[in-house]
Amino acid sequence: AIAATRGLADEKRRRKAPADAGAAPLEPPTPPRLPVIGHLHLLAGYDVPYKAFSALGARLGAVVRLQLGAVKCVVVNGQKNIREGLVTKGSHFDSRPNFDRYQQLFDGNKENSLAFCDWSDTQKARRDMLRSHTFPRAFTNSFVALENLISRETLRMLAQVTPGEDVELKPILAKNCANIFFAHFCSKRFDVDDARFGDLVQNFDEIFYEVNQGYAADFLPFLRPLLKRNMARMRGLTRDIRRFVEEEVVGERYELFDAEDEPADYVESLIKHVKGSPTGEFDWNTALFALEDIVGGHSAVSNFLMKVFGFLVNEPRVQRRIQEEIDENVGRDKHITIGDRKAMPYTEAAIYEAIRMIASPIVPRVANRDSSINGYKIEKGSVIFMNNYELNMSEELWERPKEFLPERFLKDGNVVKPEHFLPFGGGRRSCLGYRMVQLVSFGVVGGFLQNFTVAPAQGELYKVPVGSLALKKDTFKFKFVKR
Ligand code: HEM
Numbered sequence: 391a392i393a394a395t396r397g398l399a400d401e402k403r404r405r406k407a408p409a410d411a412g413a414a415p416l417e418p419p420t421p422p423r424l425p426v427i428g429h430l431h432l433l434a435g436y437d438v439p440y441k442a443f444s445a446l447g448a449r450l451g452a453v454v455r456l457q458l459g460a461v462k463c464v465v466v467n468g469q470k471n472i473r474e475g476l477v478t479k480g481s482h483f484d485s486r487p488n489f490d491r492y493q494q495l496f497d498g499n500k501e502n503s504l505a506f507c508d509w510s511d512t513q514k515a516r517r518d519m520l521r522s523h524t525f526p527r528a529f530t531n532s533f534v535a536l537e538n539l540i541s542r543e544t545l546r547m548l549a550q551v552t553p554g555e556d557v558e559l560k561p562i563l564a565k566n567c568a569n570i571f572f573a574h575f576c577s578k579r580f581d582v583d584d585a586r587f588g589d590l591v592q593n594f595d596e597i598f599y600e601v602n603q604g605y606a607a608d609f610l611p612f613l614r615p616l617l618k619r620n621m622a623r624m625r626g627l628t629r630d631i632r633r634f635v636e637e638e639v640v641g642e643r644y645e646l647f648d649a650e651d652e653p654a655d656y657v658e659s660l661i662k663h664v665k666g667s668p669t670g671e672f673d674w675n676t677a678l679f680a681l682e683d684i685v686g687g688h689s690a691v692s693n694f695l696m697k698v699f700g701f702l703v704n705e706p707r708v709q710r711r712i713q714e715e716i717d718e719n720v721g722r723d724k725h726i727t728i729g730d731r732k733a734m735p736y737t738e739a740a741i742y743e744a745i746r747m748i749a750s751p752i753v754p755r756v757a758n759r760d761s762s763i764n765g766y767k768i769e770k771g772s773v774i775f776m777n778n779y780e781l782n783m784s785e786e787l788w789e790r791p792k793e794f795l796p797e798r799f800l801k802d803g804n805v806v807k808p809e810h811f812l813p814f815g816g817g818r819r820s821c822l823g824y825r826m827v828q829l830v831s832f833g834v835v836g837g838f839l840q841n842f843t844v845a846p847a848q849g850e851l852y853k854v855p856v857g858s859l860a861l862k863k864d865t866f867k868f869k870f871v872k873r
Contacts, residue, residue, distance in 0.1 A: 415762035418464060420455040421446070428457030430609060438857030439604060440751060440779030443467065447780065453766040459609030461487070463773045464763075469787075469810040471764045472776045475755065479763070480817030484509035485756035487773045489608045494621050495597065495628060502679040505753055506601075509818065515671035516680050517822065519663060523575060523656045524684070525825045536574055537728050540830055543570045544837035545725060546582070553872040556847040559699065560865055563692040563834070564591045570830055571688040575656040575681070576639050590634045591688075593627040595863065598689035600624055602860035631682055639681075644674070657681065687823045691830050693861050698744040698835055700854040700866055703844045705794050712737045713873070716840045722873075726836040728829045734836070739799035741831045745813045747794060749782040750859045751775075752815045779857060781810045842870035 423429050436442045446454045447467030456463045466475055475483050485508040486492070488500065496502035507513055526532040543566040550562045565582045568591045573579045580587035600620075607613035643657060649666035653659040660677040663670050672680075702709050719733045720726045731738060755774040762768055783791045787810050788798065799805055814821035838844065846852065847867035855861065 413765070415765055415767040418453045418455040418766040418768075419450040420457075421450065423457050427459055427610065430458050430606060432456070433458075438749075438779060440749070440775070440777055440857055443775055443777045444780045444784075447777065453764050453768075455772075458773075459606070460611060461609045461773055462769060462771065463775060464757075464768055465775045465777060466763055467777045467780050468764075469781060469812075472752075472778075472781065472812065473816065475763050475774060475776055476752070476812070476816035476820075479761055480819070481509075482759055482761040482768075483755040483757050483774055484818055485758045486819075487608070487754050487756055490611070490614055491600075491605070491608065491617070491621065495601065495624055496679060497628075502676060504680055504683040504822070508756070509758070512671045512676065515663070516676075517818075519659055520656070520680075520684065520822050523659070524822050536829065537833075539570055539573050540833035541725055541727050541837070543567070543573075544833050547834065548837060548841055550582075551842070551870050553842065553870055556850075556867045556869055559868050560595075560692065560696055560861070560863070561588075561591070563695050564595055564689065567688040567692040567695070567830060567834075568594070568685070571685045571691075571826075572639065575685055577655045577657070578639055580638075586634065586638075590631060592863075593631055594686045594689045595692075597624060597627055597631075598686065598693065599860040599862065602858045628682075631686075632678065635678060635682055635685075639685075640678075656684065684822075687826060690823060690859055691827055693859050694744070694748070694827060695831060695834055696861050696865060697748055697854050697859075698741065698831065699838075699844055699868055700852045701744050701747060701794050702740075702835075702839075703846055703852050703866075703868060706843075708740055708794060708796060709839060709843055711796075712740055712835070712839050713843070716836060720836075720840065722840065726833070726840050728833045730836065731829070731832045734832075735800055735803060735805045736796060737832060737836060737839075738805050738828070739796035741828065741835065742799045742805070742807065742811075743794055743796045745827075746782045746788075746811065747854070747856060748859060749779045749856050750813065751857065752778045752812070753819070755819065776815075778812060778815075781812055838870070841873060843873060845869040845871050 421429060421432065424431060432446065433439045433442045443465040444467065446465055452466065452468045452471050454465045456465060466472055486500070486506045492500040492503060492506040496506070501507045501510070501512070504516060526536055547562050547566045551557050565588065569579045569582070605617060607617050640657060644661050647658055647661045647665065649662050653662050660681060663672070664674045664677050715734050715736045716726060720730050755776065757768045757770050757772045757774060760768070760770050768774070781787065785791060787808070799807065814824040845868070847869050850866055852866060
């Protein structure tokens with residue numbers, strides 16, 4: 391009992407007074423654990439595991455060590471500590487977990503993946519090459535082309551909606567967002583009624599759902615046989631995607647492209663890298679994975695947009711305010727474009743508010759060396775969960791965090807993002823797609839609300855799942871009422 395009391399006193403001391411900079415780091419607090427599963431049971435009973443991490447943070451302190459099955463982990467709470475892990479010591483925590491599922495989805499090697507690989511020269515080269523494609527600068531030709539593309543595809547989405555009827559929106563968003571991505575990165579568009587294209591988009595969506603799940607088998611290897619059938623199916627889907635990309639997207643372009651030429655799109659940038667510098671950081675196989683990963687980003691956008699509509703349908707006030715902003719700045723005759731975004735802070739703020747409410751996790755990091763956060767020891771190889779849920783939903787950081795209030799992102803008519811709002815992570819592994827998310831979401835939400843008001847479909851209740859971007863295949867329908 392005395393030892394336990396002393397342990398508790400030590401715990402309190404550690405929580406209140408983390409080591410000074412320069413002092414030897416302290417062991418992070420850790421709750422009592424069970425044999426085999428370690429602390430996995432502490433996640434049970436929460437709809438979102440990150441809520442368990444918030445509870446642990448409140449009980450034990452900002453940095454908590456956990457043993458989840460076979461995997462040593464650390465939970466980090468608090469803006470200052472999360473920034474330390476992502477940015478200040480970003481180079482110490484730039485790897486990703488070695489979950490068997492990640493290996494299997496990328497042909498047995500997670501290094502093929504943009505998001506789940508460890509840091510390397512290859513990853514640096516892939517990220518450097520992507521930047522000009524995923525972050526087009528305003529007023530450049532590429533931005534204007536993207537602007538036209540988003541408008542065209544949004545108009546196509548609107549044409550697929552029958553006003554006043556229940557609409558299954560997810561496939562419409564998914565196929566047309568896929569076309570925005572294929573056209574932007576690969577100069578290719580597909581007929582939305584083409585069955586093979588429909589299957590491709592469906593495959594991407596299923597894999598997106600899969601990578602956004604967490605399974606006990608990620609931490610308990612002896613459970614992996616339970617996932618065997620599902621993983622075999624997923625590998626089949628990735629092979630179908632590869633076939634489509636080789637046959638329908640790349641075609642003869644690899645052979646025909648002259649490495650001396652200026653690349654016209656991301657496909658040619660990849661070909662140029664591989665052909666033009668045969669000893670470069672990656673080969674054609676790795677390049678194809680990077681291409682699939684980035685066009686697969688359309689699933690993130692279409693799933694996100696479904697959730698935005700899921701929030702808006704419950705918020706007639708927010709819809710009216712966005713529509714007023716559209717009417718004041720664009721009117722009804724000219725189609726809204728992403729060029730209108732700067733003049734429409736409320737609409738942009740509503741999109742940020744949806745991103746906040748979803749509280750999508752920061753992809754877990756892994757310590758590549760012994761290090762520390764907030765004065766607490768982090769062992770090399772530990773999986774680090776940066777608690778983004780806490781940053782997005784804490785009562786201490788936001789007023790009425792459970793309510794959908796775009797106004798919280800506005801100050802004197804401008805969009806402002808508080809420092810603790812880190813939905814796209816940070817540092818050298820930060821999200822490569824956030825600009826695409828902002829631009830496509832603005833164009834699509836603006837286009838729909840310019841023409842329609844979003845209303846509930848027959849008997850549908852809208853409880854938007856949070857803590858992940860992904861939505862199941864069969865999900866809400868909406869009714870669109872002509873304005
Ligand atoms: C609302 C939608 C999205 C959200 C909330 C989101 C959020 C995130 C977050 C939190 C990370 C981890 C960052 C970190 O570890 O610091 C990430 C990584 C990443 N995101 Fe996104 N993302 C979204 C959409 C997209 C899209 C559309 C693309 C592709 C165009 C994309 C591409 C990536 C890639 C490639 C990485 C991995 C980067 C790396 O590990 O080096 N994301 N995203």
